[in-house]
Structures are given as C-alpha cells and as structure tokens.
Amino acid sequence: MARGKTSTDPAELEKLEWPYDWPPPWRNDRLVGHDAAERAMLAAHRSGHLHHAWLITGPRGIGKATLAWRFARYLLAGGQGGLFGATSDSLDVATDAPGRALIDARTHPDLFHLRRTLDPKADRIRAEIAVGDVRALGEFMHMTPAMGEWRVAIVDPADEMNSAAANAILKILEEPPPNSVLLIVAHAPGRLLPTIRSRCRRLALSPLSDETVVRLLGDYAPAVEREEAEALADLADGSIGRALELANAGSLALYSEMVEVLTTLPDLDMARLHGFAERFARRGEEANADWRSLNYLLDGWLKDLARRAALGGEGTAVVPAERGLQARLLAAASLDRWIEAWEKIAYLLSRADAVNLDRKQTVLVSFLALQSAMR
Template identity: 50%
Template sequence: MAAGAAQGEETEVDPRAPRRNPDLFGHAVAEQSLLQTAASGRLPHAIILGGPRGIGKATLAFRFARWLLAGAGAADAGPSLFGEVAAPTSLRVEPDHPVARRISAGGHADLLTVERGYDPKRKKMRGEIVVDDVREISSFLRLTSAEGGWRIVIIDSADEMNRNAANALLKVLEEPPRQALLLLVCHAPGRLLPTIRSRCRKLNLQALASDEVARLLLDHRPDLSGEDALVLARMADGSIGRALELADAEGLVLYREMVGLLETLPRLDGVRLHRLADAAARGEADELYRTLTDLLIDFLARMVAGAAEGGVREVLPGEGVLMRRLSGFGRLDQWVEVWENLRALFGRADAVNLDRKQVVLDAFLTLGAAAR
C-alpha cells in the first residue's frame, strides 16, 4: 500500500527502486544493528534511518520490512550442527519470496508507504508530504494485521513532511499500537520536530566511499568508463542514488560544460553562457535545469569548504586550479554569501516559476561580479 500516490499513476518499474531492490551495499553495521535489536525482543515502535540522500536508507527500510513480514528471517534459519535454530546473519529476503513479490508490487496489506503525493492541479509531484497522507497511518494501524504479524509504515522521507503532517505523525507516535513499526527515512533528521525525534530510535547511515559508489555505478551502467564512473561518484558525494541520477541525466557532460564556462571568469564567454541558458530553459528540459543548478551549488560548496580547510575538493582532474583562482578573488565570507544568494535565487525560481533562462544568466553574472 502507498499513501500519497495519485490514482491511476504508474507504479514503480525501476528495479533499483527501494521496494524492489533486494541488495544493500556498504551498510553492514546498520543491518547488524537492526538484526540485534529485533533478536533482543525489544524492537522500538519507531526508528529514524538518517543520513545523506541516496545512500540506501529507503533500501534498508524496505529490506527490514520484508524480513519482518516474511517471519523475521525464520525461512532462512535452519538447524545448526547441534540442532539449535541458527541466528540470522542478514536481512535479505530472496526476490521470489511471496512477501518480497507483494511488497515489490505495492500490494502487501501489512505495509504502508507514505511519500509525497501527486498534485492534480499543478500536474506534478508535491514538494512535501501533506497531512492527508499522514492521516492514513492512523487508519492503517487501527486495522488488525492481515497476516497475523507486524504492521509496518515506511515514511520516505520524513523530513519532507509539512508542519501539519508532522503534528499528525506525532499523535501516532504518542500512542503507538502493539506490534507496529514506523520506519522514518530521513535525509536531515535535524529538521524533524524535537518531539518526534525524542520518540524514535535513531540509526545513522554513512555516505559510501567514492570507489564503492563507482563500482556500484558500473554494475548498473556498464557503458560508463571506469574514470567517468569515479568522477560521477565524487560528484555524488557518497550517494549511489545521486550518482545514478547524474549518469542518467548526462550530468558529467553538463558538469564539464559548466566548469569550462566557469574557467572564463571573470569575463564570461557570452555565447557559451547563452547557449547553456537556452538549453536549460527549454520546456522539456526540467531535468537539465535541476541538474545544472544543483551542480553549480555543489561546486561552490566544495570550493568554499576547500578554501576553509586550506585545500581543494575537486572531482575533475585539474579543477582545483580553477577553485583556487576563483576563491582568491574575494574573502571566504563573500563566497559564502554568493553561495547563499544563489541558493535563494534557485529557491525563488521554483516557488514563483521565474524564467529559467534569466535565472541561469543571473546566476553566472553574479559569479562574474564576485570574481572581479
């Protein structure tokens, strides 16, 4: 079951989607923590799975849900040499298991997924989880388990709830029913209400190493070269989800073009800038525009962080020379202000649908002014 999805909307078909993905990489410690907690018989009613976006938090949430709904690993456990039941060492449930198949199809009666819903007025996904989505949790948890076991709710992601939705969730957490578990996937746990955080167990997941992200990326995109996969992994900052998004969106090509344009500062190449802005402004170019603005913000953040540390954080070979040159044009606090101003510009553009070409032009002109 899924709350927030529009009726008639196509269900997930991407095999990498967390509800379908049977594999988990780089989070063995978190997996063992969940296994030990479940084995203790003192499983909390709510767990926050925190960490950077795209590192596998939702994948772990669905993995744990499958394991619990399949009988807490009983199917995998077998007699040991002396006849005892062997303790499970993994949360893995095979994809052909009946529970895994129902969860993959979004049809398990004892699992509810709460996520951002479709806005029929704007004809796109909402930017937040609204109170009506969260209210479904109370109705769901009042029902008796269809299969006599756990009732599980996955909120993906909890930091996308608006204030009313968060307050509705708080009421659920104040009086949780027996044998119910809420898994709160959260990119920024600090954004949650303190009263929500205080009622949940916290499990933090760490970003993956760049070489591990590159290896996983090549598994999904064998058409990439090893060098390009490593650059994308560095751009994604330890997030395999982000690396896959960048690869699918030709993010590396776009990033190289953006860096090439930045190298012309302080006197921008006007022809090149207008060509890039025109490409981002096309009606079908939503993904290109989002990727470009994200990459520009990320570049500035790494440049500022590197300057503060007395080093560089480059993802492309030789990029550090550009970063040092740009950061030398002004004080560190001035570049922090530029970064903040561009984030605000892109936020306003999304909120009031500003002309995208002008937004891109204004962003680079702001950088040009700062580099004088």
C-alpha cells in the same frame, strides 16, 4: 497520460512515482555499505524489545529507503526464520518466502507505504505528503496484524510531509500501537519536529565510498565507462542514487560546460555564458532534468569552493579544465565574499521555480554574482 484521464494501472502509477531505470527500494534486494545499520536492526529484533519507531537518516540516495524495505521484509516475511525465512546474520529474505511477493508489490495487508500520492486532477504526484494520507496510516497502525506478528509502515521521505502531516505523525508516535513498527526515512532530519526525532531510535547512515559508487554504477548503468563513473562518483558525494541520476541526465557534459564558463572568471566570456544559459530557456522534461542537475552541480561546486577557502587545499579536478581553477579564484577573493555569492546564488536557484523566474536570466545573474565577488 492526458489530463483528466488518470490511469489506475499500477505499472503506470508506479512509473509516475519512480521514473528511473534502476529498481525502486521496494524491489531492490541489495544494500551495500551499511552492514552496521543492518546488524543494529537485527540485534534490536532479536532482543525482544524492538523500538516502535526508527528514524533512518543520511544524504539522499545512499540506501536509506532500501534499508527500510529490507527491514520491513524481514519483519513481515522472514523474521521468524525457518525454511523460507531470513538468514541468521542478515536481513536477507528468500524470494519465495511467504508474503515476499506481496511486500515487493506493496500489497501486503500488514504494510503501509506513506509517500506523496497521485493528484488525480493534475495527473501527477503531489508535491507534499498530505495529512489525509497520514490519517489513513493512523487507522492502519491500530489494526490487528492479518498475516503475522507485525504491522509495518514506511514513511519515505519524511522531509516531504507538510506541517499538518508532521503533526499527525507525531500523534501516532505519542501513542504507538502494539506490534507495530514505523520506519521513517529522512534526508534532513533537522527539519523535522524535535518531538518526532525524540520519539524515534536514530539510525544515521554515512555516504558511500567513491569505490562503492563506481562499483554500483557498473552494475546499474553498465554503459557508463570507468573514467566517467569515477567522475560521477566525485560529483555524487557518496550517493549512488545521485550518481545514477547524473549519469541518466548526461550531467557530466553539463558540468564540463559549466566549468568552461567558470574558467573565464573574473572577465566572464559573455558569449559563452549566454550560450550556456540558453539551454535552460527551453522547456520539457529534458530541460527540467538539465535544470535540476545545474542546481545540484553549481551548489555543490560553490560549497566545495567555500570549504577549500576555509580549510585550504585544492579540490579534486573532475574535468581537466578544473585544474588550478579553485586556487586561482580563492586567491582573488576572501572567504566572506565567496560565501556571500554562494548564499545569493542558492537563493536565486531555490526561488526560480517557486515564483516562475526566467531560468536563463537566473543563470546569467548567478554567474555575474561570482564575477562581482572577485571585484
């Protein structure tokens, strides 16, 4: 869309918000690997003492938002049971249940989805959840339910609230309206205000098994070969969302190139390193996807190296060139040196976009920091 020409078409707005090929949580009817969490929510509803706020936590991309939307559907369209309602032992709601289509379209009058909204001046989604959006949520929560018993709000993710928005959420939690449920999704709950955490019932979800990630990749990205899916599962650390993003960006090839450079340590092959770093000097959406992938892959690789230095053992070789690499590097430098290098690189990568650092130079300096750790 051209600047200043923001479309009001819901499909175009949703594409800005969810630029992926797989279903968004509000239309994803499938949740795998979190049966215990579903049972806890179902039991809470049946008890007649449903907590007014739930904090659903766990790593990004494992199904937290999907669980929140399943519970919202259950409360708004299925919780009463009956012909169109939920089944007796799950949060499943029939596709033809009254109100179900409105929930999936996010137009149900008793549903509020708090997330980053469109900045019409920039034609893009805002970087934070703004306090104005939380004020609108507060007004919504105090209204009388229009179609049933409950009013339900989903905050996804709470990590993206600015400080003013977080304080506004706290006010809602301090005086919860009757017949309302607030479902708060958080990737890093430790960053939330302690007073927010203390007023919620915590539901912590665990990463998915590699086997589950591989199976889901087969469903959502059938073009990915089994061997590649297994490698992506290793890299994704139990997150199907992350695995799909990596697959979509062709990140396995990027990881292989990164490892090829790492194998030349401590005497870095500077020609190879410059060639690798050059790809990040480009601009555009494809280059941005590569950059995001590198941030995740290099940080994850360094975390695993530090973990192996502390606990011993050899990590999984995702690509053939990786075999024996960790053992060789760990024999060349102490744990303190590797942690120091990891912290320096994490800071560089996090600051690169914040202060518009040259990406190619950032990559070069990051790999040179690894070389310094070994000398």
